[in-house]
Amino acid sequence: MTQLETTALKPLPAESLADLLTGLAAGHWQAGELLDICQANIDKGDHPDRQVYTRRFDGQAKAEARAIDGLRGAGVPTGELAGLPIALKVLFDVAGEVTHAGSQWWDTPAKADALIVSRLRRAGAVITGHTNMTEFAYSGLGINPHYGTPDNPVAPGRIPGGSSSGAAVAVARYMAAAAIGSDTGGSVRIPSAFCGLVGFKPSQSRIPRTGSFPLSDSLDSIGPMARTVDCCARIDAVLAGQPATPLKPRSLAGLRFAVPTNYMLDDVSAEISDAFIRSLKALRGAGAIIDEVAVPVLDALPELLEGGGFTAAESYHLHRDWLTACGDRYDPRVRTRIERGASLTASDYIELLHRRQNRKQQADQWLSAYDGLLAPTVPIAPPRFEELVDDESYGQLNLLVLRNPTVANLLDLCAITIPNHPQGALPSGLMLVGRNGTDRQLLNTAAGLERILSTLC
Numbered sequence: 098m099t100q101l102e103t104t105a106l107k108p109l110p111a112e113s114l115a116d117l118l119t120g121l122a123a124g125h126w127q128a129g130e131l132l133d134i135c136q137a138n139i140d141k142g143d144h145p146d147r148q149v150y151t152r153r154f155d156g157q158a159k160a161e162a163r164a165i166d167g168l169r170g171a172g173v174p175t176g177e178l179a180g181l182p183i184a185l186k187v188l189f190d191v192a193g194e195v196t197h198a199g200s201q202w203w204d205t206p207a208k209a210d211a212l213i214v215s216r217l218r219r220a221g222a223v224i225t226g227h228t229n230m231t232e233f234a235y236s237g238l239g240i241n242p243h244y245g246t247p248d249n250p251v252a253p254g255r256i257p258g259g260s261s262s263g264a265a266v267a268v269a270r271y272m273a274a275a276a277i278g279s280d281t282g283g284s285v286r287i288p289s290a291f292c293g294l295v296g297f298k299p300s301q302s303r304i305p306r307t308g309s310f311p312l313s314d315s316l317d318s319i320g321p322m323a324r325t326v327d328c329c330a331r332i333d334a335v336l337a338g339q340p341a342t343p344l345k346p347r348s349l350a351g352l353r354f355a356v357p358t359n360y361m362l363d364d365v366s367a368e369i370s371d372a373f374i375r376s377l378k379a380l381r382g383a384g385a386i387i388d389e390v391a392v393p394v395l396d397a398l399p400e401l402l403e404g405g406g407f408t409a410a411e412s413y414h415l416h417r418d419w420l421t422a423c424g425d426r427y428d429p430r431v432r433t434r435i436e437r438g439a440s441l442t443a444s445d446y447i448e449l450l451h452r453r454q455n456r457k458q459q460a461d462q463w464l465s466a467y468d469g470l471l472a473p474t475v476p477i478a479p480p481r482f483e484e485l486v487d488d489e490s491y492g493q494l495n496l497l498v499l500r501n502p503t504v505a506n507l508l509d510l511c512a513i514t515i516p517n518h519p520q521g522a523l524p525s526g527l528m529l530v531g532r533n534g535t536d537r538q539l540l541n542t543a544a545g546l547e548r549i550l551s552t553l554c
Contacts, residue, residue: 106138108271114181114328117274121169121180128162128169128180131274132223135182138272139225147245149263149272151187152194153226158182161223177331177341179221184273186264187227188234189214190308198310199232199260201243202426211308213277213319213336220335225273228263232428234279234312235412235435236260237287237499240485242428251293251524255479258288258498265292265322275323275332281312281408283475283502285320286514290474290526295547296322297329297513297540298505300533304336311415315407315453316506326515326544333536346544350384352468354529360395361472361501368518372525373473375553376517380471383549387471394459394508401453401507405437410446413438430491453507457533460508464532469542472501474514474526501528511536513543517550 110126111117120126136155143149165180190196190207191214197203210218217224229244231237239259240246247262249255250269257266261278265288268276278285280298289296297320304319311317321332327344334341356362356377365373377387401407412435424432464470475498485491505512510533514526529546531539 106142106270107134109134109274113325114178114274114323114331117181118179128165128223129159131180132158132162132182132225135225135272135274138270142270142272144245144247147247148229149247149266149270150184150226151197151229151244151263154191154194154224158223158225161218165221165223176219176221177335178217181222181274182225183217183222183332184225184228184264184267184276185214186230186261186276186278188230188279188310189277191224191227194227196310198234199230199241199243200427202423207308209308212305214308216335216338217277225267228261228267228276230262230264231260232431233310233412233416233435234260234281234284235408235431236495237283237502238480238485238491238495239288240430240491246482249291249479252291252479255481256291256485258291258475258479260284261288261322265289265294265296268292268294268322268324275321275328277332277336278320278322279309279312280318280320280502280506281316282499282506285322286474286502286512286526286528287498289322290514290516291479291524293516293518293524294322294324295326295329295513295515296320297333298502298511299333299337299536300511301509303536304333311411313408313411315411318506326513326540326547329513330540333540344544345541346548347542348384349380349545349549351386352542353386353388353466354380355392355464355467355470356387356389357392357395357470357472358389359391360398361476361504363476364497365473365476366478368478368523369473369476369525372518372522373527375519376527376550377471379549379553380546388467392463392470394456394463395504397456398504398507401449401456404441404445405434407449407453409434409438410441410449411438430488456507457509460510461532464510469539470530472528472530474502474528476501478523478525505530509533511539513539515543515547515550516554518554520554
């Protein structure tokens with residue numbers, strides 16, 4: 098899609114889910130109208146060679162929107178997300194649909210909705226369809242040779258990020274009001290940062306993964322992608338099966354944050370560094386206390402990635418028979434990474450488990466002195482497509498893009514990315530990382546950060 102085609106898409110009548118819901122309740126627009134806008138944008142902006150959606154649920158979605166409008170018109174109470182068009186990464190089961198996870202050979206329809214899909218439906222969400230992704234979620238770049246890779250909506254000619262590529266692009270192009278992705282090493286936060294969105298990775302145990310196609314049982318998390326922190330918080334509550342409660346944006350005055358001087362600030366590009374420095378200056382101006390310190394646990398993380406780490410070991414366990422039967426139909430770059438898991442022994446895996454447990458305890462103890470850790474979500478701006486043509490460049494850039502967000506997955510922390518780039522600059526995100534189980538507190542803190550960062554964008 099060209100930049101001209103991107104700008105020709107029609108925006109939704111409000112940016113935030115809160116304002117969309119207010120407009121629905123007041124009768125300013127109906128669920129059917131919101132869906133019509135999204136579907137018209139898909140018609141106009143989705144390209145068969147660079148798919149955003151790999152499957153549209155047009156009939157179901159229209160029925161859901163009509164039902165919501167009918168209930169609301171009759172004065173019947175509706176759910177927390179009633180009437181909002183929401184997209185799903187094609188990693189989550191929808192009854193009767195094929196959860197192909199970005200592959201070209203998986204053809205078995207799901208027998209039932211994933212648990213999070215059931216919760217979204219109960220909340221009144223209108224499910225627009227399944228969105229494109231890196232095959233089997235095994236890359237942070239978003240490239241898919243089977244369905245094509247959608248262009249970056251805010252930086253044309255550059256990748257959208259992955260693995261939840263289509264989910265982020267769908268939101269950024271108003272093909273959905275929000276989307277649900279998975280995050281094993283940044284797959285919600287990377288495309289959100291690259292596409293100018295907010296993306297939230299919860300503590301792993303917060304969101305049940307029943308009915309989702311796994312990559313790594315140890316690291317997989319499920320999270321929302323939307324335009325504001327409040328949007329993500331509303332969806333997170335539904336996914337977690339918790340009551341919706343208003344966010345309470347925290348004042349930054351007196352809050353203490355750590356900025357690591359090691360590991361996460363290595364090899365940061367100039368434009369990302371500039372945006373990060375501007376962000377820290379603004380946060381300090383709002384009264385935040387920011388300590389730039391070495392974080393001891395970070396230097397030990399490469400030991401958890403040796404030989405492909407948990408992701409290679411656990412994905413190979415899942416795929417080993419499929420690789421024998423269908424290996425020639427895998428994306429070769431994905432297959433190569435999965436096959437690394439074959440060389441990890443049971444002793445290697447058990448050693449990884451022990452090391453990770455120690456590092457998680459070390460991180461939790463260290464973070465207890467702070468209200469969160471701040472870092473660039475991704476150390477570079479989204480690469481151009483031509484930078485990823487050869488396998489060596491692809492591999493190096495993939496590791497660099499994944500490095501910072503993977504910290505939260507390896508240490509089982511919660512994390513969120515918030516746009517922090519100046520208007521007209523290449524997209525970037527500021528990542529806030531918090532202790533395991535402090536998800537709601539982290540969202541409240543992120544809402545306070547967002548108020549300050551929005552003045553810079």
